[in-house]
Amino acid sequence: MQRGACFAAVRQQAPFTASRMPGRAALLVLALGLAATAQKSTLTLDPPWSTMFRGESVTLMCSTSHRPGQRFTWYRNEELLRRPIKNSYRIEKTQMRDTGRYQCQASGSRRSDPVQLTISNDWLILQAPYYAVFEGDPLRLRCYGWNGAKVSWIRYYKDEAEITPSRVNSELSIKQARTRDSGKYHCTGSMIFRPNEISPSESISVQELFSTPVLRAAGSGDPIEGSPVTLSCVTQLNPQKSDTLLQRFFYIDNRALGEPRSSPDYHIPVAGLQDSGSYYCYVQTVTSSVRKRSPELKIAVKLPVSPPQLTVSTAGAWAAIGDVVEIRCESPRGSSPILYRFHHEGAALGSRTVSSRGPGSLALNVTSERDSGTYSCEADNGMASGPQHSDPFHLSVLVPVSGATIAADRMGPEVMAGESLNLSCSVESGTTPLFKWLHNAQELAAASGLDPPTAVGNTLHFGSVQLGHGGNYQCIASNQLSPQRVFQAPSEILAITVIEHASPLVVVPVTVSILFLFLMGVTAALVFYFKCWKKTEGMVFNAPGRHTQLPAQHEPPGQRLPPPGSLGLHAEEPSYGNVCPLEPESGDVEYTVVNIKKRSGDKPKGTPPRDNGMECSTCRLGPWGTCPWLVPSALGLTSRSRDGGKCSGSAQLLLPSEAS
Known part of the structure; x- marks a missing residue:
């Protein structure tokens, strides 16, 4: 196993401490730790190109800061090269197989970064540096022909776009490279034996020397007046350029804050309102080859918010249902943004954030009496002192x-003169209504010679009603928010009629007269009854009962029955003048007339047979007076139709027959 792989395997083991291990193991861990923190070896090429033609020679050199006499190890594509252990490695007459990634490692140092070496078999190549190019470094490119042949008509391209300078030669130089110079480059040119050749593309990557700085303020949020402020201009150097010296410049609103400094911090001992503004910083190398600016940081030194004032857009402390009331909350002093919160009876009602000077407002739709109560607000701009509260307001x-x-x-519209009377006025809804009374469309006032009624609350009291008090009455309920906003609700009109008491001197004669007329009527009825008894020959009347008492009317003249022929009777049969003619449409009381005759000889032809010498006739009684001689309610007479040869009915009256 290679040394690097062994070290990686050791690092992947479970954590442990040297105090828990045997002596040799502890020494091994200590040695590995020192190796991990050791300086990295550096690999260079001579000539300094990453691409060369086949058959050319190149020298690889490994350097370190440690003392001489060290052992060096060489690698290609992560494989150990078996060559004499020296600080240089020479490749004579390179071949295509020599292409690869090379590394070296000095004893007591870490392995170097890899260097890519490419061996080409083309006619024209573009040579670029083997080493990493950083911002501010010079960048040199060479358009190179096979075996050092002279190349004419050279053109350079970056990402397929021509970038040939006005004065062109075999090399293209960029004095201070920038990250924007990264891309794919190639060149074209002509040689005696190879016109219009195009080189393979080379990828150039210009690495960032240090990151774009960021300006930060210590703590969270904007500072409070009187507190210290520390600004930090933070950047990160590339690890391969960790020894690069940097300078920092601080600005506020494009105004420099002192001289450049190596420290990344800028201190404001006591912040005031004048320290508010837009801050930024510059970071640059000592040689000024690379200079970068941070984004702006806006700092607003905050003023603690003062207790707010609550105002309501109403006339006084009242509002009517249906109104839209604006509630305003404003602090006269304090840094924005300010958060205003509104409360009703201690419950949250809403909030508004104001980003500049001015009040926060809330629209309240008044819909019921539940909207009455105590309102308050609070202001908060994030200071350590916390939110500030307003005085309460009662609406x-x-x-x-x-x-x-x-x-x-009382029931009914009539009142007897001299009695007492109370009129009341009520409303379906309304806050503390007032009542006004109208008499005959005029505001109630004392009439000449009349005792005025008394108005108490919603009641109008008459102690003794007089004839002049009669007429039309109306009440009007009202309430108001202001003299300009008055609400009224008129009632319907109530008509009152006053009736005067009748005098005793008038009542007695009237009563006597009525009694006298009643006795005269009874006497006339009896006389007429007996006269009919003597005159009528065997008449029986049947009438259905009727409970409705008819009004007293004058007796109209009597009506006679139609001729006998029209009733189907014999011409010799008598006619009775006290029997009403048959008029079905005249009323709803029917009477049956029974005619009884002596049996004297044969019956005339065409005369219908009679049962027991009786015949029923019908008279319909309309309004009282159609039959002047008949009083059905007094005599109890009813009529029914003929049934089974005789007149049916609840009562029968047989009148004696009389010769005609």
């Missing part, structure tokens, strides 16, 4: 009046 919400209703404390 009250007014509900506009709506749905006014007027009502009286």
Whole structure:
């Protein structure tokens, strides 16, 4: 196993300490540790080209900082070369097989970085340095012909684009290489025996000497006024160039802060507002061959935020439902950005961040009485002192009046004069409503000679109602936020009628007159009844019961029955003037008239047979008075249709027959 592989295998073992191992093992670990920290060997080529023609010679040299007399080992493509152990390795008349990656290692040093050697069999080659090229280093390229032949009409190309300088020769020189010079290069040229030759491409990589610097401020966030500030310009050197000396320059707003310094830090003992600005730094080599600038770092020395002030866009401390209220929170002093937080009754309501001077505001849609209460805010700009709180503000919400209703404390719209009366006005919703009363569309006032009603709260009280108090009443409920914002809700109109008491001197004669007329009517009915009894020959009336009492009316003149022929009766049969004609559309009470005759001889032809000498006729009673002689409610007479040869009904009255 090779020495390097053995060392790698040892490093992969589990960690251990020298104090736990036997003496020899501890010495081995110590030796390996020293080897790991030893200086790296350096490999160089002479001539200094990574590509050469077959048959040319080259010398490889290995150097180290240790004392002379050391042993050297050579490698090609990781394989040990069996040659005399010297600090140089000469290849005479190179062959194609000599192409490869070469390394050397001096005793007590680490193995060198590999160097690529390429042996070419072409007519034209582009030769580049074997060593790594860093920023600021010179870069030399040579367009070289076979066996040192002279090349004319040389042209150079980078990434297929021509880069031939105005004065061209066999070499292309770049005084201070930059990373942008990396790419694939080739050349073209003509020789006596080979015109228009093109060389193979060579990859050139210009390595970064040190990284682009970054400017950092110690701590997190922007500094607070009065505190110290330390700025660090941080960069990283390439390990192969770790011994390169660098300088640093610090700037604020394009103004230099002192002389260049080797230290990466810049200190501000006490930060003030004047130290706010855009900072950046430059890093360069002592020879100024490489110079790089950092990105800008903006530093704002913060001022602690002061307690904020809370204002509300309302007239006073009231707002109405439906309003949009703006709540503003602003600190008169403090560095931005400032975070404003809003609270209602201790609960979070929202937040706003202000990146420059000015207030933070929040729109509040007032939707119910629940939006009333205590509001507050706090301001915070990240200082160690923490958030600052405002004084509380109490907001009250007014509900506009709506749905006014007027009502009286009695049933019906009529009131007897002299009685008491209360009218009340109520609303569906509204904060502390006030009430105004209208009488006949005019604001309520004392009429001439009348006792005025008393308005208490939502009630209008009449101690003794008078005739002049009658009329239309209306109430109007109202509340207001300000003299300019008044809310009103009118009720519907309530009509009140005042009735005067009747005098006793008038009541008695009227009562006597009514009683007298009633007795006269009863007497006339009895007289008429007995006259009909004597005149009528065997009449029976049947009428269905009727519970509706008809109003008293004057008796209209009597109506006669139609001629006997129209009823299908014999011409000799008598007619009765006290029987109503059949008029179905005249009313809803029917009467049956039963005619009874003496049996005297044969019946006329065409006369229908009669059962027991009886015949039923029907009279429909309409409004009271159609049959002037009939009082169904008083006599209990009903009528029914003929059924089984006789007149049916709940009551029958047989009137005696009388010769016509």
